[in-house]
Amino acid sequence: MGDFILFDKTAQLGKGYIIAFANRSQMLYFILFLPKFLEMPYSLLGILAIGILSQINLFILSKCLSSKYTQQGYQGFADLLGRRTLRIIAFAGIAFIFIKMSLIILGYAEIVHQFIFPAMQLPWMILFIILLSTYIASQGMEKTLRFGIIAFLCTFWIILLYIPYFFPPGAELHDLYPLIPTDWSHNPWKGILMVWSSLSGPEYLLLLLPWLNSKQKMLRYLSIANAISILQYLLLFLGCLFFFGSTYLGKIGFPVVNMIRYLQSPVFERVEIIMISLLMFHYVFFISVLLLCLYGAIRISAGTQDKETTRKGFYAVCLLVLAGVFFIQSFYWREGKELNGWANVQLWSGAFTYLLIPSLLLAATKIKGRGSSL
Amino acid sequence: MRAFTSFMLLLSSMCLLTGCSPFASDNTVEEIAPVTFLSVEAGGEKGKLKVSTLVPPVMKEDKQFFSTNVTLLEQGRRSFNLKYYREIKLGQLRMLFIDEKVARNGIVSLIDTILTDPEVSPRLYLVVFKGDFEAFIKNRMQQQKDLDYYLYRMFKHYEKGKQGEITVTNIHEFMEKVYSPYSDPYIPVFRVDKDNFRYEGTGFFGNGKLKGGTDKNQDQFFQLLNNYHFLKNMIITPLDVSLGEVRSRVTTHVNLNDHTVSFNIHYRGRIDEYRGTKDLDRQVSIYELVDELEGYMEEGTVSLLKKLQELKVDPLEIGGQTMAPASKPMSEEDWIKFWESAKIKVDCHFELEPLSI
Incomplete structure (x- = not known):
């Protein structure tokens, strides 16, 4: 058994990885029930508006990504913010990363529980997902990021399953009316916030910069990824509107998964089981990346970032995550059609990180740059 | 070590996927x-x-x-x-x-x-x-x-x-x-x-x-007004005729000001069987038959729609016609109230492919 090295780099990953990562990070758990919260057809405009805002945000983010500080990884961040501040930020980051990760794990476990194994106990599924992610993450950051392409290829085509819903007799034009909001009895702010929160994720690229090829047109790739995501959001939402109609949509737990149950295939009776199983690639990939980020954040906040990574330390972190997720599952997680407390926390924290991190970092770079040029 | 881990992973995922697991119900x-x-x-x-x-x-x-x-x-x-x-x-x-x-x-x-x-x-x-x-x-x-x-x-x-x-x-x-x-x-x-x-x-x-x-006869009108707009076989006993492959094209118009709902229906079908007294080789009698058919269809459709109004139901989704991209939709109660008292106008047109070999 050789050294246990998680954060080495031997190659620089190209544009495919950036697009795959950014797009997949925007297609996580929230989209499975996003249409339920958007409900009214005029939220289509909301998705478009948030998509444009997200594009502006990505513009800021790409500026950060190409600054000379962030390119150097830890050293650069330490120069930019100072070691002490960075430790505090990393410590706060632990919470954000953990919230995001635990929501993906619990959310996916809930879906599996609801659609595939109703008799299963939730902790088994949680254990299984974390074991898988630990294995992938223990291969090191580079291999994990390469796994992202597999995750992308396994799940990208799922959107094609929704094409049949766009044809009559199921789909009728008046399902999409009213397109312009006429009264505000239905309050769309939560759905809109969820679109934003769901689009968060590309900011994690900041932590992965050392593995990415820096001499690239970051903005272009991020824009492509964002455009694909928005298109997928629109397609999913339109499909849901056609299939359920806006009133019924508000009463469905996971509309995006539930719709698939209606599909017929001559070979498989239940297409949704295959879809849910394949989604696991996507989620496990993301959880592994977040596990590595979490491990890194813990090392930075403990001040041991210069020491070598150890197998023991990493497994301890994974065990800690497992314990944390079990804890949340038993105290804060409740299955149901309403958004539960923990999902609400992620709703806000995701929106928060996506909104503030790029702008604050850009501001820090600018201030530092001005300071050093003086 | 790595081979062992991957083997275990494979095994456990096989167990999970095939259902041979302690936590799935047995089949x-x-x-x-x-x-x-x-x-x-x-x-x-x-x-x-x-x-x-x-x-x-x-x-x-x-x-x-x-x-x-x-x-x-x-x-x-x-x-x-x-x-x-x-x-x-x-x-x-x-x-x-x-x-x-x-x-x-x-x-x-x-x-x-x-x-x-x-x-x-x-x-x-x-x-x-x-x-x-x-x-x-x-x-x-x-x-x-x-x-x-x-x-x-x-x-x-x-x-x-x-x-x-x-x-x-x-x-x-x-x-x-x-x-x-x-x-x-x-x-x-x-x-x-x-x-x-x-x-x-x-x-x-x-x-x-x-x-x-509906009864069996009325059901034919419903099928032609509804989703499929198709009847493989339509039996019209009063006119001694049976039509095949009848297709319909329905345009519905709801006029809220006039309090009317108007239907414009185009039928196209083939005469499968005719046991009446007309000589269908003559174009004139075909036209007569078409007129009679149109009258019959109008009557039947109106009576079906009247029945729907009586029952206060709208299975034909006529209410969807009142929606527009930028206007506030009516409430369900308002629509049913409108529908049950709306005046109905039905206009049928028949295109007949003659009985021939």
Whole structure:
């Protein structure tokens, strides 16, 4: 058994990885029930508006990504913010990363529980997902990021399953009316916030910069990824509107998964089981990346970032995550059609990180740059 | 080490995916009875349901008819399990037969129960029956093997063919229409007795309750006005004519100011059989027949629409026409209020392909 090295780099990953990562990070758990919260057809405009805002945000983010500080990884961040501040930020980051990760794990476990194994106990599924992610993450950051392409290829085509819903007799034009909001009895702010929160994720690229090829047109790739995501959001939402109609949509737990149950295939009776199983690639990939980020954040906040990574330390972190997720599952997680407390926390924290991190970092770079040029 | 880990991973995922796991329910063929239909009738006492099914539907064993009086639908499954050596599974459930009396009291909660089971497909067919379903099944299951399966194939055939012989509705379509403000669901109605299982027409629902239905003749007009806009075979006895492959194109217009709903319907069909007195070789008599047909269609359509107004239901989704991209939609009550008192204008045009070889 050789050294246990998680954060080495031997190659620089190209544009495919950036697009795959950014797009997949925007297609996580929230989209499975996003249409339920958007409900009214005029939220289509909301998705478009948030998509444009997200594009502006990505513009800021790409500026950060190409600054000379962030390119150097830890050293650069330490120069930019100072070691002490960075430790505090990393410590706060632990919470954000953990919230995001635990929501993906619990959310996916809930879906599996609801659609595939109703008799299963939730902790088994949680254990299984974390074991898988630990294995992938223990291969090191580079291999994990390469796994992202597999995750992308396994799940990208799922959107094609929704094409049949766009044809009559199921789909009728008046399902999409009213397109312009006429009264505000239905309050769309939560759905809109969820679109934003769901689009968060590309900011994690900041932590992965050392593995990415820096001499690239970051903005272009991020824009492509964002455009694909928005298109997928629109397609999913339109499909849901056609299939359920806006009133019924508000009463469905996971509309995006539930719709698939209606599909017929001559070979498989239940297409949704295959879809849910394949989604696991996507989620496990993301959880592994977040596990590595979490491990890194813990090392930075403990001040041991210069020491070598150890197998023991990493497994301890994974065990800690497992314990944390079990804890949340038993105290804060409740299955149901309403958004539960923990999902609400992620709703806000995701929106928060996506909104503030790029702008604050850009501001820090600018201030530092001005300071050093003086 | 790595080989070992990957082997374990492979093994565990195989276990999870194939269902040979400690936490999934077991599905060994010899131990289960995947039933294909459930029938729900009103039980002896008030509020009770009588649930029946046929087991086992797949194995080569003598079939048995089970029925039990219950308060909850799921209780039926449990009581079957208690008296039968196989476990009843709903994974292959294809049809839900509902007694007319139960349907008149509302079936939304019943269907919600079925729909929450992840094993049950949302394509489950819904059927309303009048009469003694139990007697029919008991009588016929001796004569015909796999009776339940062929019933299912019948619905599947007509759903796929979209040929308008019988209305076919599944659970999802029903629920979507229940919740959508401008459309009301409909379900095929069958009359059963000891020997027959006969299609009678379409039953219309309002607020999840059966309000009324068409008869066999009226059903033809409904099929032509509805989704499929197609009838493979249309029988018009007053004119001694039978038409084949009738297709219709319906344009509906709702005028809120005039308080009218107008229908413009174009039919196109072929004369299959004619036993009347006209000489159809002459173009003039064809024109006469077309005129008569148009009159007949108008009359029939109007009487169907009047019936819908009487029942206060809108299965044709006419209300959807009042929606526009930028205007506030009417409420469901407003629409039904408008619809029941609206003036109806029907304009039919017939294009006839002559009887020829």
